Amino acid sequence: MTMVASRLAKRLLHYGLHSYGQYYQLVKNGQHPHEFQLMINILTTNETYFFREPKHFEYVQEHLLKKWRGDNFRLWSAASSTGEESYSLAMLLTKNLGMKKWEIFASDINTEVLDVARRGVYLMNRLENMEQDYLDKYCLKGVRSQDGYFRVDEKVRNRVQFDQVNLKSQLPKNLGLFDVIFLRNVLIYFDKETKLDIVRRVISVLKPGGHFFISHAETLHGLTVDLRMIKPSIYQKL
Numbered sequence: 579m580t581m582v583a584s585r586l587a588k589r590l591l592h593y594g595l596h597s598y599g600q601y602y603q604l605v606k607n608g609q610h611p612h613e614f615q616l617m618i619n620i621l622t623t624n625e626t627y628f629f630r631e632p633k634h635f636e637y638v639q640e641h642l643l644k645k646w647r648g649d650n651f652r653l654w655s656a657a658s659s660t661g662e663e664s665y666s667l668a669m670l671l672t673k674n675l676g677m678k679k680w681e682i683f684a685s686d687i688n689t690e691v692l693d694v695a696r697r698g699v700y701l702m703n704r705l706e707n708m709e710q711d712y713l714d715k716y717c718l719k720g721v722r723s724q725d726g727y728f729r730v731d732e733k734v735r736n737r738v739q740f741d742q743v744n745l746k747s748q749l750p751k752n753l754g755l756f757d758v759i760f761l762r763n764v765l766i767y768f769d770k771e772t773k774l775d776i777v778r779r780v781i782s783v784l785k786p787g788g789h790f791f792i793s794h795a796e797t798l799h800g801l802t803v804d805l806r807m808i809k810p811s812i813y814q815k816l
């Protein structure tokens with residue numbers, strides 16, 4: 579929170595403003611068109627890590643990938659932040675589907691995190707949950723000036739397409755349908771009405787029978803949506 583406050587304070591200083599109210603007016607009046615995106619980038623919370631909530635990855639592997647007989651497995655990581663979730667999934671799919679046809683679409687509203695995600699370079703100390711096997715097979719350890727960092731291997735990176743999508747607005751027309759959607763640790767930031775709106779919009783591009791994952795810290799309780807709960811945080815579209 580202090581970081582957000584100090585980053586916003588810098589914007590106030592930049593424009594010589596005296597209050598957050600004045601800054602809000604400046605963003606709203608549209609005279610500085612890039613400021614809106616900058617404000618979004620400052621205000622969003624982007625915490626994430628590799629193989630966060632490992633039970634979800636186990637479920638995808640055991641119940642979906644091992645039984646997969648379809649022709650193109652399509653997965654959407656719908657609040658991808660800096661890419662750790664999307665690349666964890668890409669490693670899992672590489673391991674289990676190999677050369678079969680599959681693709682991952684990953685999106686976020688924040689353009690800064692999307693830039694980080696596309697680069698695919700991370701600090702070695704962000705690896706708590708990653709199995710050594712994944713690190714050995716799908717990551718390249720940095721040397722010399724890159725010491726302490728690793729990069730997700732190109733063959734995994736190339737399988738993930740990152741793009742900006744605001745979940746509160748109409749979805750891009752050309753998304754197609756997905757077999758699996760991850761929408762984790764983002765609903766917590768919205769009120770019930772917005773949550774319902776977002777979940778309905780997102781699952782409109784989930785195939786019937788497709789799987790939908792939210793965080794264990796979140797709930798769809800009280801929302802009327804076309805999903806049946808398989809276990810807490812894992813749903814299937816009716």
Ligand SMILES: C[S@@+](CC[C@H](N)C(=O)[O-])C[C@H]1O[C@@H](n2cnc3c(N)ncnc32)[C@H](O)[C@@H]1O
Pocket residue numbers: 622623624625626627630656657658659660663685686687688691743744745746761762763764767793
């Ligand atoms: C805490 S991160 C979650 C990252 C990852 N899904 C995970 O569980 O580790 C939440 C992400 O949601 C994004 N976000 C917030 N509001 C959004 C919106 N309206 N549309 C798309 N993404 C949004 C933020 O930019 C942030 O990167």
